[in-house]
Amino acid sequence: MTTPQLEILAIAVVTAVGCALVGSFLLLRGMAMMSDAISHAILPGIVIAFLIVGDLSSPWLVVAAAAMGVVAVILVELLYRTGRVREDAAIGLVFPALFSLGIILITRVVGNVHLDTDVVLLGELAFAPFDRLVIGGHDLGPRHLYLMGTITAINLLFIVTFYKELKLATFDAGLAAALGFAPAAIHYGLMLLVSITAVGAFDAVGLVLVVALMIAPAAAAYLLTGRLGRMLWLAALFGLLTAASGLWLATWLDASIAGSMATCAGLLFAAVYMLAPRHGLLAVLLRRRRQRYQFAQTMLAIHLLQHEGRPEEADEARVDHLYGRHVGWDRPFTTQVVAQAVAAELVIRRDDRLTLTDRGRTRAAQALAL
Amino acid sequence: MTDAHSPHGPDDLPRSGNQQGSIDAVDAVTAPAVEVTDLTVAYGERPVLWDIDLALPAGQLMAILGPNGAGKTTLIKAILGLVTPVAGQILIHGQPYAQQRRLVGYVPQRGSVDWDFPTTVLDVVTMGLYGTLGWLRRPGRREKVQAEAALAKVGMSAFANRQISQLSGGQQQRVFLARALVQDARIYFMDEPFQGVDAKTERAIVALLKELRSQGRTVIVVHHDLQTVPEYFDWAMLLNIRRIACGPVAEVFNDENLRLTYGGRVEFLQRKSQPQPAPPERDEPPVGHYGGHIQP
Numbered sequence: 130m131t132t133p134q135l136e137i138l139a140i141a142v143v144t145a146v147g148c149a150l151v152g153s154f155l156l157l158r159g160m161a162m163m164s165d166a167i168s169h170a171i172l173p174g175i176v177i178a179f180l181i182v183g184d185l186s187s188p189w190l191v192v193a194a195a196a197m198g199v200v201a202v203i204l205v206e207l208l209y210r211t212g213r214v215r216e217d218a219a220i221g222l223v224f225p226a227l228f229s230l231g232i233i234l235i236t237r238v239v240g241n242v243h244l245d246t247d248v249v250l251l252g253e254l255a256f257a258p259f260d261r262l263v264i265g266g267h268d269l270g271p272r273h274l275y276l277m278g279t280i281t282a283i284n285l286l287f288i289v290t291f292y293k294e295l296k297l298a299t300f301d302a303g304l305a306a307a308l309g310f311a312p313a314a315i316h317y318g319l320m321l322l323v324s325i326t327a328v329g330a331f332d333a334v335g336l337v338l339v340v341a342l343m344i345a346p347a348a349a350a351y352l353l354t355g356r357l358g359r360m361l362w363l364a365a366l367f368g369l370l371t372a373a374s375g376l377w378l379a380t381w382l383d384a385s386i387a388g389s390m391a392t393c394a395g396l397l398f399a400a401v402y403m404l405a406p407r408h409g410l411l412a413v414l415l416r417r418r419r420q421r422y423q424f425a426q427t428m429l430a431i432h433l434l435q436h437e438g439r440p441e442e443a444d445e446a447r448v449d450h451l452y453g454r455h456v457g458w459d460r461p462f463t464t465q466v467v468a469q470a471v472a473a474e475l476v477i478r479r480d481d482r483l484t485l486t487d488r489g490r491t492r493a494a495q496a497l498a499l
Numbered sequence: 500m501t502d503a504h505s506p507h508g509p510d511d512l513p514r515s516g517n518q519q520g521s522i523d524a525v526d527a528v529t530a531p532a533v534e535v536t537d538l539t540v541a542y543g544e545r546p547v548l549w550d551i552d553l554a555l556p557a558g559q560l561m562a563i564l565g566p567n568g569a570g571k572t573t574l575i576k577a578i579l580g581l582v583t584p585v586a587g588q589i590l591i592h593g594q595p596y597a598q599q600r601r602l603v604g605y606v607p608q609r610g611s612v613d614w615d616f617p618t619t620v621l622d623v624v625t626m627g628l629y630g631t632l633g634w635l636r637r638p639g640r641r642e643k644v645q646a647e648a649a650l651a652k653v654g655m656s657a658f659a660n661r662q663i664s665q666l667s668g669g670q671q672q673r674v675f676l677a678r679a680l681v682q683d684a685r686i687y688f689m690d691e692p693f694q695g696v697d698a699k700t701e702r703a704i705v706a707l708l709k710e711l712r713s714q715g716r717t718v719i720v721v722h723h724d725l726q727t728v729p730e731y732f733d734w735a736m737l738l739n740i741r742r743i744a745c746g747p748v749a750e751v752f753n754d755e756n757l758r759l760t761y762g763g764r765v766e767f768l769q770r771k772s773q774p775q776p777a778p779p780e781r782d783e784p785p786v787g788h789y790g791g792h793i794q795p
Contacts, residue, residue: 157613157616157617159613212543290635291635292637293629293632293635293636293637293638294629294634296618296622296626297626297629299616300612300613300616300618300623300626301607301611301612301626303576303581303605303607303611304605304607304626304678306579306580306581307579307580307581307600307603307605308600308629308630309597309600309630310629310634351617354617355617355618355619355662355664356617356618356619356662357616357617357618359617360617
């Protein structure tokens with residue numbers, strides 16, 4: 130890897146980890162879509178600050194953009210509190226309004242500076258190594274790395290410091306308020322961090338895909354653990370994996386870095402969704418399949434028990450009786466169930482006849498609760 | 500932003516029955532456990548509570564009764580400062596709530612939180628101690644021991660390390676109660692603690708409420724099952740946006756007041772004379788039909 134590639138990787142990883150940390154809390158608060166609203170709403174903040182300051186690398190852009198993110202949250206809540214629109218509708222009303230304001234400002238007022246709409250939408254991580262932080266003639270590295278590193282460090286510091294308060298306010302805002310923990314302040318603190326993080330991430334992945342970095346790693350982590358602390362660690366880890374694999378995919382396909390990273394975030398979630406040990410799709414399917422065969426074996430035992438010692442036994446206990454007309458299983462399924470029942474020592478097979486063992490009899494009796 | 504230390508810190512709390520008498524006697528004379536004066540709450544222009552007055556002596560078990568939308572939950576939330584009243588004054592042992600937080604334990608409705616939240620039973624119970632910990636301080640060994648003791652009290656010790664999503668409704672309610680118990684409060688507010696719990700859990704909760712009372716604590720419960728009111732409670736407030744009646748159960752829990760509260764026919768008091776096991780209530784009784792309970 131060349132130095133610029135390493136720098137890009139470092140920026141991407143730091144961005145993804147920072148996003149995953151605040152994204153976890155958004156997810157747990159049922160506010161995943163708020164990340165979309167905030168990430169879009171920061172655009173007019175950036176543009177307006179640029180119009181005033183006239184410098185794209187000014188820290189005031191971050192401040193103004195983050196403020197605009199919080200304004201978006203407040204607007205959504207005001208709309209929601211009127212009781213006339215639901216929260217999702219309120220989000221859907223607020224962010225296009227602010228975002229389009231930003232787009233119009235860019236195209237009409239700012240003109241042809243670096244702030245063009247493509248970059249805003251998709252980010253341009255590939256150029257990040259050209260933007261250096263130079264102090265007193267010394268090249269300290271890419272500016273974005275410092276920006277995003279600071280933001281991610283702030284997120285981490287905030288979460289570590291207010292872990293207990295965040296947990297309580299997220300789980301039970303009512304109790305948090307009753308105990309005097311000012312859940313509203315915690316809420317807006319978190320929203321401010323989401324805004325700042327979105328501003329930083331906007332340079333790396335663009336506005337559209339900030340959501341992917343905030344939500345997908347958190348959602349994957351949520352599937353894997355029942356502990357908040359572990360969820361945060363896992364989300365950060367998934368963020369890191371998303372960034373690294375996304376960069377690799379972009380290089381391999383020679384495609385957009387932002388698009389590749391979001392794709393990897395989605396793939397990672399899909400993989401976890403399929404493979405999660407307890408609630409994953411695969412585990413559930415396997416469990417159902419196992420249960421189906423277990424049930425079929427019990428059914429077989431009961432069937433044999435019902436006819437045991439009766440005149441029709443010779444007929445009913447034949448394997449070929451199980452598929453077709455009577456029991457209605459298909460042939461491969463019957464073969465497998467019989468084989469499993471024999472292996473489990475529930476029945477003994479002689480030629481085509483099945484006889485219950487003691488164990489099989491017990492199983493049937495238990496199932497019938499005799 | 501730590502809470503100001505109140506004159507009745509948790510340390511003043513009577514822990515055994517022998518000294519509570521004097522403390523509560525003073526309280527009962529000088530300041531009721533909960534005193535609400537002219538409380539009005541409105542959502543927009545719709546009044547939810549009109550001019551509510553309440554003076555509850557300490558050491559009582561009080562039921563808040565009323566039909567759906569009567570403002571029962573809102574009353575509790577207003578007392579706890581969770582909704583802002585339009586008018587009125589609220590005092591807890593003679594002081595505003597903000598200065599008395601440590602004296603108050605709160606059990607919200609079970610459905611008010613997300614039980615899929617990634618945390619354990621023990622962790623949820625420990626949250627009851629966050630108030631005494633204040634900002635920034637983390638729960639440690641001592642808090643863990645306290646939380647475990649509270650879990651044992653509600654018979655949930657075996658579930659300490661379970662993820663909360665694996666609990667049944669009754670178990671969730673027990674966890675919430677344990678969380679309130681660790682607060683070691685002098686006044687408890689419980690919003691529908693019997694909702695959706697089985698008969699066994701209901702009996703366990705009632706025993707716990709009576710134990711709290713015997714320690715001189717005050718408990719205020721939003722309740723729905725009218726049949727169990729005389730058995731479970733000392734005081735009752737009948738509420739339907741305005742206060743219909745409030746006082747000792749023997750004085751206010753009668754036909755006339757119930758009719759005023761719920762409207763419609765009242766067949767309840769005739770049936771009360773035949774003792775019968777209290778069926779667990781699942782939903783609020785529909786207006787006018789609270790006399791007959793359908794066994795779920």
